Amino acid sequence: MGYELRLLCSEESKNDWLSVYQPDNESQRPFETDDEIGSALYYASFIGLEAVANRLLTAGADVNEQGGVYGNALQAASVRGHEKVVQILVDARADVNAQGGDYGNALRAASSRGHEKVVQMLMDAGADVNALGGFNGNALQAASQGGYKKVVQMFMDAGADANAQGGYFGNALQAASVEGHEKVVQMLLDAGADVNAQGGDYSNALQAASHGGYKKVVQMFMDAAADVNAQGGFYGNALQAASAEGHEKVVQMLIDAEADVNTQGGFNGNPLQAASARGQEKVVQMLIDAEADVNAQGGFNGNPLQAASARGQEKVAASVRGHEKVVQMLVDAGADVNAQGGDCGNVLQAASSRGHEKVVQTDAL
Structure with missing residues (x-):
């Protein structure tokens, strides 16, 4: 721990290290603003250095300081699934609903990677399952896109809104459809997700599933009375999406269902x-x-x-x-x-x- 602590506690040493390697930055592009540089606690949390995180907090580090790709220390630890560090930060009164960073908040970060235990820890600490923001819109959408069934069920049990709008894919059902996650799609439909909800890059869930050629998901939507002629999105409608990608069986299914x-x-x-x-x-x-x-x-x-x-x-x-x-x-x-x-x-x-x-x-x- 001595080396890591000296490296992170010295601002000069930390900056020298970051000029060579930025652990939270996959592109490794140079920092453009100071906001992109995290605190010592942030990097200790991202890497999972429990003892260093503890020592920094004891020395007065601000548990809610903003900075870094993931916005704050809690989101950084959550996205990596570092359970013990998350607990240390929660015990130090980290704001579990703080907004910012790539995922918007810690719960969405943990959900996007399927870290079940971290998700539960954050919810136990008062994380809002319906908070909006970030690329995925909300935690349920993040878990649905990844196909993490257990996390999706945890959110359902916690009262997550299956029809919440926001994010790149518009809603959880569309996010699950993009990757063809049949079981998650069924869970969301059973929870009352609107099969014809509009929004997101594909405009609706049927278009998303059709674009991917996911026959079983398309059939599930047909059975749930999806509108095969719903308009919107880059491809305009489900039939155009399936046609562009050459998904012959889905094209036939849509034609048989009277797609125009x-x-x-x-x-x-x-x-x-x-x-x-x-x-x-x-x-x-x-x-x-x-x-x-x-x-x-x-x-x-x-x-x-x-x-x-x-x-x-x-x-x-x-x-x-x-x-x-x-x-x-x-x-x-x-x-x-x-x-x-x-x-x-x-x-x-x-x-x-x-x-x-x-x-x-x-x-x-």
């Missing part, structure tokens, strides 16, 4: 354009068979034919070939090769601007 194959919205404008832009041949055929409008206008690329002509064969931007087969499929289905619109103006210009020679040379064009 011609609904407009989202970056790609409609499901057929989304599938065409990614070269998802089987999905393109499924949508055509379901009477998708091959000449529908909208989205970044203007129409499906232009999307197929402009985009690369793979999802990576460095690809140099157009989706020749998809182009032919759309033309065979009656796509207008002279249609105007989109970022490139028309299909020939789209193919030419990307250097897709085979598309340009296609007989239909």
Whole structure:
């Protein structure tokens, strides 16, 4: 303990150490402000140095001092699951509901990593299970995204709001759906989570599950009366999300559930354009068979034919070939090769601007 204590208790030694290695900063980028530098107690807590934390507190260290990537010592110890350090800080009257840092508060930090014992310790000390803030919005959303069933149940038992809004994924159900955590999804539905709640990056839970291709979760939402045509989010709707990623079985499930194959919205404008832009041949055929409008206008690329002509064969931007087969499929289905619109103006210009020679040379064009 002597070396660690000398290192952390000397401001000069601590700063020299941090200039070489920042234990809480994965990017290891230089500090831009003093707020990014934590106290000696903060770093002792993050590393899990119980004896050093005790000595610092005895010497008068402020248990609630702000600073560091995780905001304060308690959040730093919680995110790493250092149970004994957490107890030391709680006994020293650390504010369990203090806001700040990457996770917003200590409970969300512990929840995001599934540290059950730390979660219980914080709740026993009065942590608010419904406090909002941080990337995950609240502790329940953080645990749901990670698929930590026991932690989710702990929050349910403590009266967590299954429909609380906030954070990147909008609510706990969407967060669980993004990673396909079936059991957590069921727990949340059983607790009254609204399957059609709007918000977050994917707008709703069905779109999140569809984007990931999680068939069982999609079916669970269907059984719970999810609106298959709900609008919103980057992909506009669930069918467009599934189509863009080529999840054929989910696409069929949504079509069977009467998802509108011609609904407009989202970056790609409609499901057929989304599938065409990614070269998802089987999905393109499924949508055509379901009477998708091959000449529908909208989205970044203007129409499906232009999307197929402009985009690369793979999802990576460095690809140099157009989706020749998809182009032919759309033309065979009656796509207008002279249609105007989109970022490139028309299909020939789209193919030419990307250097897709085979598309340009296609007989239909």
